[in-house]
Amino acid sequence: MLTEEREEYILNELRMSRTVKLHQLMQKLDVSESTIRRDLSQLEERGLLTRIHGGAKLNYHIDKEPTFDEKNTINNSAKLSIGQKASQMVNKGDVIYIDAGTTTAKIIPYLENKPSTVVTNGLLQAYELSQNGYQTILLGGKIKNTTQSIVGISAQTQLSQYVFDKAFIGINGIHSDFGLTTADEEEAAIKSLVINRAGRTYIMTDSSKFNKVSFCKVCNLDEVTIITNKLEEYVSDDFIESTTILEVK
CATH class of the missing domain: 3.40.50.1360 (Rossmann fold)
Known part of the structure; x- marks a missing residue:
């Protein structure tokens, strides 16, 4: 599975469950722990999630009101x-x-x-x-x-x-x-x-x-x-x- 496909899977799981677990992602995507950690790090750098112990949670921000x-x-x-x-x-x-x-x-x-x-x-x-x-x-x-x-x-x-x-x-x-x-x-x-x-x-x-x-x-x-x-x-x-x-x- 390509990196982009794994990232989209992770984000979809976060949208549905708010949090994801590292070991569950490893099993579902059939990849190593280091690969999942790298994916989570890249998504965190882009502001899409926050890494927590054993996994990650979905980011949210307080929106500014438009005119x-x-x-x-x-x-x-x-x-x-x-x-x-x-x-x-x-x-x-x-x-x-x-x-x-x-x-x-x-x-x-x-x-x-x-x-x-x-x-x-x-x-x-x-x-x-x-x-x-x-x-x-x-x-x-x-x-x-x-x-x-x-x-x-x-x-x-x-x-x-x-x-x-x-x-x-x-x-x-x-x-x-x-x-x-x-x-x-x-x-x-x-x-x-x-x-x-x-x-x-x-x-x-x-x-x-x-x-x-x-x-x-x-x-x-x-x-x-x-x-x-x-x-x-x-x-x-x-x-x-x-x-x-x-x-x-």
């Missing part, structure tokens, strides 16, 4: 499909919450006048909802410029007065160990509060957010249902026991 404009140009077709799928979760007369973000905004064109009331902390969402005639409540508070969202104590206080049938939330990172994370503690506080006030919460995210970690934890995987585009098999295996994933085919 609103950058987000708005990424994976747009996938986001539209996710928005259409998410809209199917809304029933006539529902009171729903739509989080700020470029993915969550994609649910609005498909709502078909089903919700009776929509609450949001997104400036873009509030504008589009009001333009389409929805009964819309925009939270009051501080504007976070990079995400065009309302955050802060005033928004949290207002949120604590509401209860939602369903909530649709955006997220920065989804990880099997660290749960759902976002880049800003004030946004994390808003998202966490909404999840606690909703009968059911749907995370709307494209598959690029899986196996990523941001600064602030929002919730555990088992608290939400995730709507996303088609996942690689090794990714879905990591999460299938912890949460419900609805994939847009």
Whole structure:
């Protein structure tokens, strides 16, 4: 087996199991200990794993949050499909919450006048909802410029007065160990509060957010249902026991 093939095997095992054992790799790949150690060293030098006693563990890093404009140009077709799928979760007369973000905004064109009331902390969402005639409540508070969202104590206080049938939330990172994370503690506080006030919460995210970690934890995987585009098999295996994933085919 070529070096590149062994390295790809090792990385796939790490994606599925988070850690690998030296002796197991030797048996599976039918190579010597020195060969596996050399492979692990090369992968570590490239920042893809960290060697530990008797094996290695998968690396992760805390992602930097892109700007609103950058987000708005990424994976747009996938986001539209996710928005259409998410809209199917809304029933006539529902009171729903739509989080700020470029993915969550994609649910609005498909709502078909089903919700009776929509609450949001997104400036873009509030504008589009009001333009389409929805009964819309925009939270009051501080504007976070990079995400065009309302955050802060005033928004949290207002949120604590509401209860939602369903909530649709955006997220920065989804990880099997660290749960759902976002880049800003004030946004994390808003998202966490909404999840606690909703009968059911749907995370709307494209598959690029899986196996990523941001600064602030929002919730555990088992608290939400995730709507996303088609996942690689090794990714879905990591999460299938912890949460419900609805994939847009």
